[in-house]
């Protein structure tokens with residue numbers, strides 16, 4: 505029995521019996537393939553391909569199924585000539601691959617043709633609601649001989665002939681390639697979208713990092729200006745101290761010496777001695793005053809006695825001065841650190857305690873200094889009112905204590921962690937790595 509395609513206009517393909525015209529068939533297939541290969545989206549490829557298959561074979565309905573990723577089932581991705589209800593389709597669109605009339609097509613990678621599916625011994629039945637299948641033709645969709653799915657057509661009013669089978673096989677070879685291309689194209693589009701999303705995400709992150717950097721730079725600029733101001737104020741204060749304290753005392757001493765000499769000159773030894781004693785007293789005051797100024801600049805006993813002793817002394821003074829309940833706990837064997845490192849740690853503790861005194865309304869303060877093999881950890885915890893760290897660390901903040909602490913920690917290659925919340929107290933921990941070979945403190 506032959507097959508004639510009366511028109512090479514793809515939409516009007518009509519299949520008749522009796523006459524075989526290979527040239528017409530080839531032309532029709534060519535047109536179908538051209539139309540098919542112009543399509544990009546998988547959805548339109550499937551729609552157009554199945555429509556052509558129904559037209560080519562004069563079938564009542566048909567489907568295209570693709571093997572699922574786990575290769576255990578066929579996913580019916582396109583159905584035509586039968587309009588299943590949504591629930592029916594959702595429920596039956598994935599058909600497990602079992603040896604039956606349909607699945608043989610992909611399991612055995614062969615075409616299957618039957619004149620009566622109802623009586624075919626390979627049949628296993630069909631779900632309720634599915635239109636009755638009588639004549640059936642199924643061909644595999646293959647890429648390099650390996651099946652990726654199948655095309656099934658059914659209910660041609662006459663039997664499917666071997667020509668239908670060949671025609672559908674030839675067309676299926678084209679369809680498989682176009683489906684694969686469409687799949688690859690969709691994967692490419694998805695990969696591109698994914699990449700674009702990642703790029704957008706990275707750009708956003710970069711922007712945020714740049715903003716954070718700009719914020720940090722602004723803070724540092726502010727800090728620098730503030731440091732210059734503080735330095736200037738400190739110089740002024742020292743000059744004032746020298747002028748009002750030491751200078752005045754020295755002037756007093758000189759006047760007293762002058763009067764002592766005058767008393768000596770007139771032989772008034774007793775009064776001359778009084779003057780000398782007064783000068784001695786004044787010079788003692790000068791000495792105390794100079795010590796105070798020097799101490800403010802840099803605690804002199806830090807170098808001599810070491811960090812732990814100096815911290816203890818400072819905490820003791822702080823306790824007396826503030827009446828706060830402070831406990832100090834030293835753990836591990838203390839070691840000496842380079843002078844600048846010890847000063848930085850000392851200043852950091854000063855700032856932490858000053859903050860507690862000025863802001864925390866705390867009752868108890870717990871200070872722990874812990875020396876381990878590799879680092880020194882200083883933590884200062886209070887049970888005060890706590891604060892909103894993010895808000896305080898915002899740009900344009902006029903507070904420099906915490907920023908300076910962070911900068912100090914960084915310059916020591918250390919880490920500073922500030923844990924606080926309004927109403928929850930504050931805990932500040934500095935951790936500084938110990939260089940190998942730091943001498944042990946006595």
Ligand SMILES: Nc1ncnc2c1ncn2[C@@H]1O[C@H](COP(=O)(O)OP(=O)(O)OP(=O)(O)O)[C@@H](O)[C@H]1O
Nearest residue numbers: 859860863864888890891896903904905906907930
């Ligand atoms: N232990 C604490 N308990 C409660 N609030 C604190 C504590 N430490 C810091 N704060 C809050 O954090 C803010 C910032 O502290 P920071 O030391 O940076 O600045 P400051 O003390 O206000 O001023 P300065 O620049 O003179 O140190 C404080 O104003 C205070 O509100």
Ligand SMILES: [Mg+2]
Nearest residue numbers: 855859905906
């Ligand atoms: Mg402060």
